Structure formats: C-alpha cells, structure tokens
Amino acid sequence: LLPVVAIVGRPNVGKSTLVNRILRRREAVVEDVPGVTRDRVSYEAEWAGRRFTIVDTGGWSIDATGIHLRVAEQAEVAVDLADVVMFVVDAKVGATDDDEAVVRMLRRSGKPVVLVANKVDDDRFEADAMALWNLGLGEPYAVSALHGRGSGDVLDRVVELL
Numbered sequence: 001l002l003p004v005v006a007i008v009g010r011p012n013v014g015k016s017t018l019v020n021r022i023l024r025r026r027e028a029v030v031e032d033v034p035g036v037t038r039d040r041v042s043y044e045a046e047w048a049g050r051r052f053t054i055v056d057t058g059g060w061s062i063d064a065t066g067i068h069l070r071v072a073e074q075a076e077v078a079v080d081l082a083d084v085v086m087f088v089v090d091a092k093v094g095a096t097d098d099d100e101a102v103v104r105m106l107r108r109s110g111k112p113v114v115l116v117a118n119k120v121d122d123d124r125f126e127a128d129a130m131a132l133w134n135l136g137l138g139e140p141y142a143v144s145a146l147h148g149r150g151s152g153d154v155l156d157r158v159v160e161l162l
C-alpha cells in the first residue's frame with residue numbers, strides 16, 4: 001500500500017491545479033467555479049523515485065452546509081487517511097478565516113503538514129507567501145501550480161516526510 005498525500009484548502013486556491021502539476025497530466029478537474037471537486041479523488045504519483053497516492057479534495061470551510069458540508073467532511077476524512085497533508089493557501093488573497101479554521105482542523109489531526117503558498121506566479125508575490133509564516137505551520141513553500149514555479153522544492157519536502 002502506497003503512502004497517502006492529501007491536498008486540502010479552501011475552494012479555488014488551486015488544489016486540483018497542483019494535483020495536475022504533480023501528476024504532470026490533466027486529470028484533476030480545474031474550474032473557476034469553486035467546489036467542483038466534491039469527493040475525494042485519488043491518483044498514483046511519483047517524485048524523486050518515491051511513489052505515493054495523492055488525494056484531491058473539495059474545499060474546506062467552517063460554516064459549510066448542505067453539499068458544502070459533505071465536501072468539508074470528505075476533506076477531513078482525507079486528512080485522517082493521509083500520511084502527509086499539503087495545505088494550499090492562495091498567497092495573493094492571504095490567510096482568511098476559513099484558512100485559520102483549516103489550520104485548527106489540521107492541528108487536531110496531528111498529521112505532518114506542508115504549507116503551500118500558491119499563485120506565486122512571479123517574484124512580486126514572494127512577500128505574500130512569506131506572510132503565511134503567521135499561520136504557525138512552519139515554512140510556506142512559494143509555488144505557482146499553474147506555471148510550475150517552486151513545485152519541485154515542495155515535493156522534495158513532501159517525500160522527506162513520507
């Protein structure tokens with residue numbers, strides 16, 4: 001059985017785009033409309049000779065109801081099943097209340113977390129990524145899931161923790 005890496009975060013932060021970047025294919029469905037990934041979706045991935053299962057999830061938010069509550073619950077299940085969690089934040093937006101709520105959920109889980117500061121498409125947004133040190137999850141890895149910037153460094157860190 002392969003180790004499991006779960007991808008969690010608010011809707012629209014770029015989780016599915018990151019999954020596609022890791023897979024180097026377009027399998028995870030990316031949408032401008034938040035909440036497209038409703039259930040956990042698993043893929044087999046490999047980095048630096050390590051194979052693992054990557055689990056894409058729908059977005060997590062604290063006041064979710066109806067379908068959104070189910071999506072949030074699925075994200076928590078994914079975290080429970082994970083060996084390592086990649087927590088994706090939109091660095092351009094910065095940390096929101098929902099991001100803080102995800103942090104609390106992740107702390108309760110006790111799982112190792114790698115903080116992905118996504119949408120850092122160029123140097124101008126590096127400072128926004130560094131502001132996410134405030135979340136108290138350690139080093140924010142500045143990444144552009146869309147363009148690939150920084151994705152190797154964050155994956156090196158993930159496989160270190162597997």
Ligand code: GDP
Nearest residue numbers: 011012013014015016017030031119144145146
């Ligand atoms: P998810 O809801 O967290 O899975 O987010 P998606 O992967 O579906 O992406 C939501 C939107 O953000 C899409 O329009 C993506 O193209 C865009 N996006 C994702 N990653 C990046 C990035 O690194 N930079 C920029 N500029 N946009 C991104």
Ligand code: MG
Nearest residue numbers: 015016029037
């Ligand atoms: Mg998605």
